[in-house]
Amino acid sequence: MAQGASALLVAEGEGLAERLRRMVRETNIPCFAPVGADPEEGRDMLSGGAAGLQLRAPSLLREGVADFLAAFRKRLNETVGRPALEELVDRPAPELPRLRIRNLDIPYPVIQGGMGIGVSWERLAGNVAHCGCVGIVSAIGTGYRYPGMSSQAGGRPVHSENLNSTPALKQILRSALEIADGRGAVGVNILCAINDYERVVRDSVEAGAQLIISGAGLPLSLPEYVGDADVALVPIVSSARALKLICKTWQRKFGRLPDAVVLEGPESGGHQGFSLEQCGDPAFSLDALLPSVIEERNQWGTFPVIAAGGIWDRADIDRLMALGADGVQMATRFIGTFECDANVRFKEVILKADKDTITLHGSPVGMPARGVKTALHRRIAEGDAPRIRCISNCVAPCEHGKGAAKVGYCIADSLGDAWGGDTESGLFFTGSSGWKLNELVHVKDLIGEITQDFGLTRLSH
Numbered sequence: 001m002a003q004g005a006s007a008l009l010v011a012e013g014e015g016l017a018e019r020l021r022r023m024v025r026e027t028n029i030p031c032f033a034p035v036g037a038d039p040e041e042g043r044d045m046l047s048g049g050a051a052g053l054q055l056r057a058p059s060l061l062r063e064g065v066a067d068f069l070a071a072f073r074k075r076l077n078e079t080v081g082r083p084a085l086e087e088l089v090d091r092p093a094p095e096l097p098r099l100r101i102r103n104l105d106i107p108y109p110v111i112q113g114g115m116g117i118g119v120s121w122e123r124l125a126g127n128v129a130h131c132g133c134v135g136i137v138s139a140i141g142t143g144y145r146y147p148g149m150s151s152q153a154g155g156r157p158v159h160s161e162n163l164n165s166t167p168a169l170k171q172i173l174r175s176a177l178e179i180a181d182g183r184g185a186v187g188v189n190i191l192c193a194i195n196d197y198e199r200v201v202r203d204s205v206e207a208g209a210q211l212i213i214s215g216a217g218l219p220l221s222l223p224e225y226v227g228d229a230d231v232a233l234v235p236i237v238s239s240a241r242a243l244k245l246i247c248k249t250w251q252r253k254f255g256r257l258p259d260a261v262v263l264e265g266p267e268s269g270g271h272q273g274f275s276l277e278q279c280g281d282p283a284f285s286l287d288a289l290l291p292s293v294i295e296e297r298n299q300w301g302t303f304p305v306i307a308a309g310g311i312w313d314r315a316d317i318d319r320l321m322a323l324g325a326d327g328v329q330m331a332t333r334f335i336g337t338f339e340c341d342a343n344v345r346f347k348e349v350i351l352k353a354d355k356d357t358i359t360l361h362g363s364p365v366g367m368p369a370r371g372v373k374t375a376l377h378r379r380i381a382e383g384d385a386p387r388i389r390c391i392s393n394c395v396a397p398c399e400h401g402k403g404a405a406k407v408g409y410c411i412a413d414s415l416g417d418a419w420g421g422d423t424e425s426g427l428f429f430t431g432s433s434g435w436k437l438n439e440l441v442h443v444k445d446l447i448g449e450i451t452q453d454f455g456l457t458r459l460s461h
């Protein structure tokens with residue numbers, strides 16, 4: 001039953017106590033059991049032979065269950081033999097502050113980064129928002145989501161107006177807002193590099209996006225396109241200099257400042273705001289860049305600075321908040337959720353990826369992009385890559401296929417194929433921590449884990 005495992009966790013569900021006893025009888029390794037909010041349940045599991053407990057509710061660690069806690073601690077030390085764990089049990093994580101962006105009051109300071117094509121659409125973004133964070137729909141390639149709403153050729157949306165389809169984006173946003181049901185916030189991510197940026201910004205505003213996050217270029221005209229709509233504007237930058245230029249331009253031309261800014265470091269997934277050399281240079285790490293961006297923000301106002309790129313767990317969040325970040329944007333970890341909108345084969349590629357196969361590649365956008373080395377890269381090297389036809393005419397820097405010819409693949413086609421789960425022609429983006437993903441979880445459990453508030457107690461309804 002154990003097949004070389006060092007410990008086992010009994011699955012939740014019917015007959016838990018009986019299954020635990022059998023597991024303890026039949027194996028000679030520590031068996032852990034999950035418990036909900038009831039200390040009595042925990043006591044039963046420990047008396048049934050559980051070596052330790054997987055606590056699903058932080059309330060079990062609070063006062064009022066002292067005897068239970070003492071038994072739990074004793075058992076942890078006996079079985080796992082690590083006194084450090086005892087200290088952890090005594091030291092609940094400090095509360096995370098709420099995140100305020102413009103007039104949005106978000107229970108947890110976590111933004112799920114936009115992931116195109118199709119990795120973050122209504123299901124992921126809606127559920128993240130429903131759990132009290134910011135869910136971000138990717139505005140690119142929406143024609144793949146609803147092929148019936150746009151003109152297609154050979155299964156591909158024709159031209160940018162069908163690739164980034166107005167009715168499809170509106171439908172996706174409507175669904176995401178419905179799933180969110182008034183909790184958290186739902187926004188869109190729009191790459192500055194797409195050919196019809198202005199139109200997609202206007203579509204997003206009309207569809208009710210609560211915020212717009214925009215990078216892969218400097219969104220210098222973004223305020224003009226939203227006019228006086230009540231939508232928070234959040235540029236993505238990779239340096240204090242970029243933030244300065246945005247603030248200066250927006251203030252001079254539109255009398256407006258960003259409502260928050262995302263600083264994306266070089267461990268992030270997809271396109272980088274750095275050269276290949278900079279990506280490997282510690283001077284350009286997220287932690288190294290953050291203080292200068294905070295200092296620049298301080299010159300202009302008090303809008304939140306959001307750190308992104310390589311953030312994995314609560315320890316990373318605490319470290320960045322201690323450096324002065326007001327929140328974090330995380331993307332790769334959300335690929336490992338049931339709710340992530342990509343095909344399950346997309347998720348499997350990331351779940352199976354190891355450290356060596358996650359690398360930086362050239363992209364038609366003209367920036368290095370991080371993803372998994374898959375069949376597409378082998379096919380490019382062997383001269384057997386899918387033909388570049390530029391059906392969707394997606395990004396301006398590619399100049400209608402010229403950039404694609406240089407790197408050997410079309411970015412819209414390859415990302416669309418990855419979303420659909422085609423492992424032979426797909427391009428699979430991930431952040432550098434993608435190799436750590438090894439299972440799918442529910443968004444609610446992931447957000448519980450990273451906020452250390454498993455009941456998501458801050459949500460009011």
Ligand SMILES: Cc1cc2nc3c(=O)[nH]c(=O)nc-3n(C[C@H](O)[C@H](O)[C@H](O)COP(=O)(O)O)c2cc1C
Nearest residue numbers: 113114115116268269270309310330331332429431
């Ligand atoms: C699959 C994937 C697709 C992405 N697509 C976009 C995108 O379309 N636009 C964008 O601004 N950022 C994109 N990103 C970057 C994320 O929004 C995010 O800022 C970054 O990946 C954070 O780092 P992490 O993945 O290590 O958490 C993408 C990232 C991934 C993993």
